[in-house]
Amino acid sequence: MRTIIQSDAPSVVAQSLTRIYGRGNTEVVAMREVSFHVRRGEIVALLGPSGAGKSTLLTAIGLINPPTSGKITISGCLVMDGPRPLVDIRAFRRKYLGFVFQKANLIPFLSALENVQVALEINDVRPRKARKRALELLDYLGVADRSHSLPSTLSGGQQQRVAVARALANNPSLILADEPTAALDSHRGRQVMELFRMVAHEQKAGVIVVTHDHRALDIFDRILEMEDGMLRPSTTGPSSCGAETQA
Amino acid sequence: MNLAIRDIRHKLSRFLLTAVGIGLLLMIVMGMAGIYQGLSEDALNFLNRAKADLWVVQRGTRGPFAEISRIPWSLEDRVYAVTGVARARAFVSHTIQREYQGKPLRIVVQGLAWPGDNGNELPLIAGRAMGQAHYEMLADRTLSLHLGDCIPLGKDVYTVVGITTGMTGPSGDGFAFFTIPDSIAIQYDTPGEAIRLEREARRSRLKKQDLGNTQPTLLERATGPTSQLPALGTQNVSAIMVNVAPGVDPARVAKVISGWSDVTVYPNNAQRDLMLKSIERNRRQLGLFRNLLVIVSAIIMTLILYTLTLDKIHDIAMLKLMGARNRTVVALILQQALLLGTLGYGLAYWIGLWVFPYFPRRVAITTENLVQLALIVLAISVLSSLLGIWKAMSVQPNEILS
Numbered sequence: 036m037r038t039i040i041q042s043d044a045p046s047v048v049a050q051s052l053t054r055i056y057g058r059g060n061t062e063v064v065a066m067r068e069v070s071f072h073v074r075r076g077e078i079v080a081l082l083g084p085s086g087a088g089k090s091t092l093l094t095a096i097g098l099i100n101p102p103t104s105g106k107i108t109i110s111g112c113l114v115m116d117g118p119r120p121l122v123d124i125r126a127f128r129r130k131y132l133g134f135v136f137q138k139a140n141l142i143p144f145l146s147a148l149e150n151v152q153v154a155l156e157i158n159d160v161r162p163r164k165a166r167k168r169a170l171e172l173l174d175y176l177g178v179a180d181r182s183h184s185l186p187s188t189l190s191g192g193q194q195q196r197v198a199v200a201r202a203l204a205n206n207p208s209l210i211l212a213d214e215p216t217a218a219l220d221s222h223r224g225r226q227v228m229e230l231f232r233m234v235a236h237e238q239k240a241g242v243i244v245v246t247h248d249h250r251a252l253d254i255f256d257r258i259l260e261m262e263d264g265m266l267r268p269s270t271t272g273p274s275s276c277g278a279e280t281q282a
Numbered sequence: 283m284n285l286a287i288r289d290i291r292h293k294l295s296r297f298l299l300t301a302v303g304i305g306l307l308l309m310i311v312m313g314m315a316g317i318y319q320g321l322s323e324d325a326l327n328f329l330n331r332a333k334a335d336l337w338v339v340q341r342g343t344r345g346p347f348a349e350i351s352r353i354p355w356s357l358e359d360r361v362y363a364v365t366g367v368a369r370a371r372a373f374v375s376h377t378i379q380r381e382y383q384g385k386p387l388r389i390v391v392q393g394l395a396w397p398g399d400n401g402n403e404l405p406l407i408a409g410r411a412m413g414q415a416h417y418e419m420l421a422d423r424t425l426s427l428h429l430g431d432c433i434p435l436g437k438d439v440y441t442v443v444g445i446t447t448g449m450t451g452p453s454g455d456g457f458a459f460f461t462i463p464d465s466i467a468i469q470y471d472t473p474g475e476a477i478r479l480e481r482e483a484r485r486s487r488l489k490k491q492d493l494g495n496t497q498p499t500l501l502e503r504a505t506g507p508t509s510q511l512p513a514l515g516t517q518n519v520s521a522i523m524v525n526v527a528p529g530v531d532p533a534r535v536a537k538v539i540s541g542w543s544d545v546t547v548y549p550n551n552a553q554r555d556l557m558l559k560s561i562e563r564n565r566r567q568l569g570l571f572r573n574l575l576v577i578v579s580a581i582i583m584t585l586i587l588y589t590l591t592l593d594k595i596h597d598i599a600m601l602k603l604m605g606a607r608n609r610t611v612v613a614l615i616l617q618q619a620l621l622l623g624t625l626g627y628g629l630a631y632w633i634g635l636w637v638f639p640y641f642p643r644r645v646a647i648t649t650e651n652l653v654q655l656a657l658i659v660l661a662i663s664v665l666s667s668l669l670g671i672w673k674a675m676s677v678q679p680n681e682i683l684s
Contacts, residue, residue: 094680099603099678099679099680100680125602125605125606125607126605127605128603128604128605128679129604129605129606130605132605134603134604136682140596140600140682142597142600142601143292143597144285144288144289144291144292144293144597145283145285145288149283149288152283153283153285153601153604154604156283157601157604157605157606157607157610158605162283165283185292201604
């Protein structure tokens with residue numbers, strides 16, 4: 036299956052995404068008719084209480100948990116039509132998506148450098164070139180001096196920086212971050228958020244960050260809020276422009 | 283980047299300990315195969331070296347290696363007289379157990395037809411062949427005897443003049459070679475009191491017969507040595523080994539000798555089959571045990587590799603989330619399985635080199651057995667990784683979120 040990516044298209048466009056778990060009496064609607072888009076170079080915060088459906092939305096866009104219905108278009112390429120993938124999902128994730136989680140989820144038996152390098156080699160980048168790019172990224176994120184350290188010897192902030200470097204490795208069009216600062220103190224949390232902003236603007240990637248940290252909302256270009264599986268007009272921060280909110 | 287090597291490097295001591303465990307297990311499998319092989323080789327060793335075309339044994343018996351066979355020594359001359367026979371050698375074989383230097387010593391006594399056969403065709407590693415008709419012996423090194431050792435057997439003392447190698451019987455006992463008269467003397471050694479009682483009994487039996495009453499000289503001789511009673515006593519051997527002349531069909535000679543009503547003739551390969559049949563039960567037992575060990579090794583390796591995979595489930599989920607292909611994940615598990623198998627095999631061989639010589643039975647490691655075990659280990663490694671691979675394939679990327 037050939038994937039055609041448009042460099043000027045929005046990073047992601049979600050149309051009427053719905054996710055239903057279970058059937059009949061046990062049916063739970065985790066996400067209902069969610070539509071929005073994120074432009075390239077834009078950093079968007081996704082807020083909402085626990086159980087609002089933030090992670091469901093993020094994993095649907097990240098092609099991890101397919102929606103029950105709705106369409107997902109990434110960089111101009113329609114990738115999901117309902118639960119049916121229209122592309123090789125794993126290959127698409129490899130090339131166009133980057134993930135950062137609350138826990139850094141670094142591979143414990145690889146050094147910081149190798150954790151970034153492996154993401155590149157998975158994408159068929161030659162080892163020497165992958166190593167060079169990984170070193171550049173670690174340098175860019177300020178952890179080059181710890182490149183040969185194992186994750187267990189890095190601080191939480193350093194681990195998260197390495198995780199960001201890994202997410203950036205293949206120049207993704209969309210970076211998805213699920214509470215990336217939850218395990219960090221406010222100072223380091225803000226540093227990481229600023230890092231995402233820098234990445235979004237400099238790398239021209241769309242960044243969606245699920246967060247509960249209201250202290251760093253000024254960093255985001257736009258804020259989306261979810262409640263009961265639906266997007267609603269934002270009551271905090273800059274604007275909710277770009278979210279097609281439901282009534 | 284080789285993820286398997288990186289993972290092993292991270293948990294090196296654990297991996298090495300596991301490999302040592304697998305290695306010890308494989309060493310036992312290798313040892314069982316070696317004992318199995320050694321049993322066959324030991325059984326056929328003498329037959330192969332004797333290079334006889336035909337074996338003449340007591341009528342109705344299966345030969346000296348399967349059961350007791352007694353034929354008169356004089357049969358050697360009778361066989362020699364058959365047209366086409368180039369060589370006929372009497373053969374004596376029996377097992378004895380004596381005490382030597384406070385330890386039990388089990389010997390398979392083999393009689394050689396000295397001077398025609400003085401043992402110089404045997405694999406001597408020290409000393410020389412037999413140089414006289416009596417009181418010398420050649421001992422296999424498994425008997426732990428040394429050149430010059432004087433071994434009392436029966437009423438005589440025998441000096442070890444040569445050491446052979448690889449000359450053991452199917453039971454694993456070492457061979458010792460004597461001249462035929464000496465081996466008979468050892469076999470029929472009886473205490474003086476038993477001899478006196480037998481002579482008296484013989485005289486008593488003879489007195490009850492007409493022959494004894496009418497032949498006073500015979501009655502007088504009945505109380506003397508058996509060898510002085512040509513009509514009553516004879517020396518028995520176990521078999522006669524026959525070599526036919528070049529160009530003569532052994533089957534033709536066998537047909538002639540088979541016509542005699544007191545003997546049975548076996549070609550060498552029939553004797554070989556009989557020999558192998560006599561150890562068949564042991565061989566099957568060892569083979570079964572070895573196969574069970576292979577299965578146990580496979581199960582243990584499967585569990586180890588499955589556990590190693592379970593330890594990495596989170597990392598595998600992360601790799602899949604990053605878009606790693608299935609082959610990357612399969613390679614991670616399969617390469618570890620193959621490394622574990624290879625290292626275990628290498629350790630098994632290395633440890634075996636040190637340990638096997640101390641086994642009570644000969645462990646014969648052949649290239650064929652090593653290649654066979656290597657293929658088995660390869661198959662075990664691949665098969666045992668399948669469970670881990672199946673588990674890894676069933677991991678979903680969203681498990682990283684849990």
